[in-house]
Amino acid sequence: MSIHDTRETPAIRCRGLRKQFGDTVAVNGIDLEVRRGECFGLLGPNGAGKTTTIEILEGLQPKDGGEVQLLGMTWEHDAEAIRQRLGVQLQESEFSDRLTVEEIVAMFRSFYRQGATVRELIDFVQLGEKRGTQVRHLSGGQRQRLSVACALAGDPDILFLDEPTTGLDPQSRRQLWDVCEAFRARGGTILLTTHFMDEAEKLSDRIAVLDRGVIIALGTPDELIASLGGAHVIEFAATTVPPVARMEALPGVSRVHERDERWQLTVDEPHRSLPALLAELEKAGGTLTALTTHRATLEDVFLSLTGRALREQ
Template sequence: MERTDTRTEPAIRCRGLHKRFGGTVAVDGIDLEVRRGECFGLLGPNGAGKTTTVEILEGLQPRDGGEVQVLGMRWESDAAAIRQRLGVQLQESEFSDRLTVEEIVRMFRSFYRQGPTPDELIDFVQLGEKRRAQVRHLSGGQRQRLSVACALAGDPDLLFLDEPTTGLDPQSRRQLWDVCEAFKARGGTILLTTHFMDEAERLSDRIAVMDHGRVIAHGTPAELIASLGGAHVIEFAATAQPSDDELRAIPGVTRVSTHGGATQLTVEETHRSLPALLDGIGAAGGVLTELTTHRATLEDVFLALTGRELRDE
């Protein structure tokens, strides 16, 4: 399962990608480039256009405009060749409950001209002890790893993962992360969609955030978090508080926003800004009713960019 492909063209390149459904513009002229050997996270709320974008890249939807290259090829002329080099794991895969893990993996392996043996696939996703178990007896995490094994049956260069850990417990999530990291370590490329910011930060080398059919931000997780201008977030609620202008004047505050009845301050250093905030609330005649602090995360980036929670759907 070792890779010797050293070509330097991107795994995915699209320019001016456009898709419309009736009067609705789902994808509005986006540019994307996914480098070989990286995990690229594509984030956005429902309706942002990410699902349509991924379906176009997978060859499931025709585009209305723009250019798309996958592994240096085009769907219009190279569909059969592209499919042999793609792996697609869906959020929900329907397997026959009475087939065993080994039977399902052997079936999927038969669809491809080349690839690892069924035993190698089963071991790679850590299902060796379940190879003779029927699907109906698998846990949610085991079913997801089986789905990934099927996506890897043709030893793909490019793997699409659609919210791979939705509904899984923490241990199962981390086991699936290990599988993804092992695939990437062998030289594979991953395009990941997820609603979990810790997952995106853990797995993704670079991230693009979509909303309203457009890419509104892109960069490494560290670069996106740094774009907030501060390393920490103070979230509070009070019976009365300083105005937004007065909050912005607090030492170290780089951003002020309001979500769900609470005010969020992005700050450089909590110990520098918090005393001034408490003094300001007191001067306004207010009483603090809620206070939390945390390091700035991708979740805060998403809120800053879109004005809503990632899972507001």
């Protein structure tokens, strides 16, 4: 253990992190701190710098500038010690199709000086019944849980999860969420990237939104949603739309946003805002072609901040 590693030391800390590829600045001075025992979500569209940031933290990419510490240690001076305390689950992992679950986990367990037994790892990710099954006979969800078991082989303090449930059915997603929550219950720290807003909201204690190499928002899911200024969203399309200034002046409206020929109004009390909106539409001579309302979500926050939906890939 590093002399700098105490329970008060952040699990992950970076200051002024920078990375450039040619003329492209991928990471532009990121400051980030992940506390011990929390699940921290990192969200961003393609090209935001999310993958580059993660790879630098994992030790897979050299940084061009700034400072990175994991558990009080640095890659420059403590690389071997850090590797023994990290678990990395990639979005896609290639395992030999003809090896069994038990053989794969045993191989990964052999890379570390400490950790749970092979049986304990397999049971922890709920693959006990598949212990002797070859990888080629596993479902997508079972393969992802096998990947997590391998990431946990050294009993890590920090677990990196890169879009762990992409391509999985709802039941498999929930099973993987259970594994994540069990890891955190044991005191582990998770850095999560995902393209699913419900997953980010379910698992993350705090979330950072990256865009164009910088963090543009940081907070708990509730704090980020509250930043919209209203708890509900009215979305509509019409043949003729009132002037933006008129919609912004409607009772209870805190924000007006247009995307793909649809308008979104962030409001506190839709029962007050909606009748007023309909009255303004009538004055403008417009006819509704679509109308929906919903509680504000992280997806609305992301759209407001970046102008894009998270899954516009």
